Amino acid sequence: MNSNFIQVQNAEMVFNTKKGRFHALREINLNVAKGEFVTLIGHSGCGKSTLLNLIAGLTLPSSGALICDNREIAAPGPERAVVFQNHSLLPWLTCEENVHLAVERVFGATESKAQLKARSLAALDLVNMGHAATKRPHEISGGMKQRVGIARALAMEPKVLLMDEPFGALDALTRAHLQDELLKIVARTQSTVVMVTHDVDEAVLLSDRIVMMTNGPAATIGEILSIDLERPRNRVELAEDTKYVHYRKEVLDFLYTRHGHVEKAA
Numbered sequence: 115m116n117s118n119f120i121q122v123q124n125a126e127m128v129f130n131t132k133k134g135r136f137h138a139l140r141e142i143n144l145n146v147a148k149g150e151f152v153t154l155i156g157h158s159g160c161g162k163s164t165l166l167n168l169i170a171g172l173t174l175p176s177s178g179a180l181i182c183d184n185r186e187i188a189a190p191g192p193e194r195a196v197v198f199q200n201h202s203l204l205p206w207l208t209c210e211e212n213v214h215l216a217v218e219r220v221f222g223a224t225e226s227k228a229q230l231k232a233r234s235l236a237a238l239d240l241v242n243m244g245h246a247a248t249k250r251p252h253e254i255s256g257g258m259k260q261r262v263g264i265a266r267a268l269a270m271e272p273k274v275l276l277m278d279e280p281f282g283a284l285d286a287l288t289r290a291h292l293q294d295e296l297l298k299i300v301a302r303t304q305s306t307v308v309m310v311t312h313d314v315d316e317a318v319l320l321s322d323r324i325v326m327m328t329n330g331p332a333a334t335i336g337e338i339l340s341i342d343l344e345r346p347r348n349r350v351e352l353a354e355d356t357k358y359v360h361y362r363k364e365v366l367d368f369l370y371t372r373h374g375h376v377e378k379a380a
């Protein structure tokens with residue numbers, strides 16, 4: 115296994131704002147292995163999305179280096195697909211057409227129309243949305259839209275799936291359902307995933323490792339917790355699993371005992 119598939123080396127992020135320089139991230143060092151599922155957790159505003167955007171290549175670090183599959187990350191690329199909290203589907207296109215756009219971008223030069231269509235439909239089937247291929251986003255629920263967003267990302271066969279609170283806007287039951295589906299999809303595709311979450315249970319259920327971030331400004335990685343729970347994982351059985359309960363407590367302790375969030379006065 116390539117344990118240095120993604121490398122974040124001494125990354126710093128300083129934003130230039132109207133009020134001056136804002137030091138968001140300091141000394142971020144992280145390696146993600148191929149096929150690993152890593153979540154980033156921390157209080158609001160600590161810099162989780164900033165770190166994810168650096169890996170996506172949407173933002174460049176102020177200093178330090180980011181590498182994916184032995185190449186420096188200098189811009190966004192189809193090998194690193196991003197799923198945001200709000201699905202970002204184009205409203206005038208059907209579900210299939212939304213997925214097709216991404217498929218065409220990656221495979222358009224080398225594959226026939228029929229192959230591209232087959233890829234789009236297979237991706238929708240993977241997230242159980244084949245039945246809605248001809249529907250437009252306003253005709254389906256929020257959870258379904260999010261599934262199409264995941265299908266679109268997976269259809270690009272990315273080396274890395276980057277997810278920024280992909281289930282944050284969904285109700286608890288839909289979220290649980292999609293977490294279970296994501297677990298199955300990732301098991302099938304062996305994808306490397308980096309996912310931002312606020313949800314401790316989600317982090318423990320899904321992750322191989324949980325990266326716990328300190329509070330900003332100048333946030334950094336506080337601790338990394340390895341989750342040694344067998345896969346496939348079953349949320350109902352895990353609820354009483356002593357290891358699961360222990361990991362959950364570790365994350366809660368980090369977030370609320372050791373790094374409690376202090377609200378700044380307005």
Ligand SMILES: Nc1ncnc2c1ncn2[C@@H]1O[C@H](COP(=O)(O)OP(=O)(O)OP(=O)(O)O)[C@@H](O)[C@H]1O
Nearest residue numbers: 129131136138157158159160161162163164165330
């Ligand atoms: N483009 C930017 N310009 C200036 N400051 C920024 C910019 N992007 C993020 N920040 C600041 O950097 C810090 C980290 O923001 P970020 O969105 O990464 O946090 P987060 O942990 O993802 O937060 P949340 O959990 O609330 O989404 C915040 O203080 C934010 O205000």
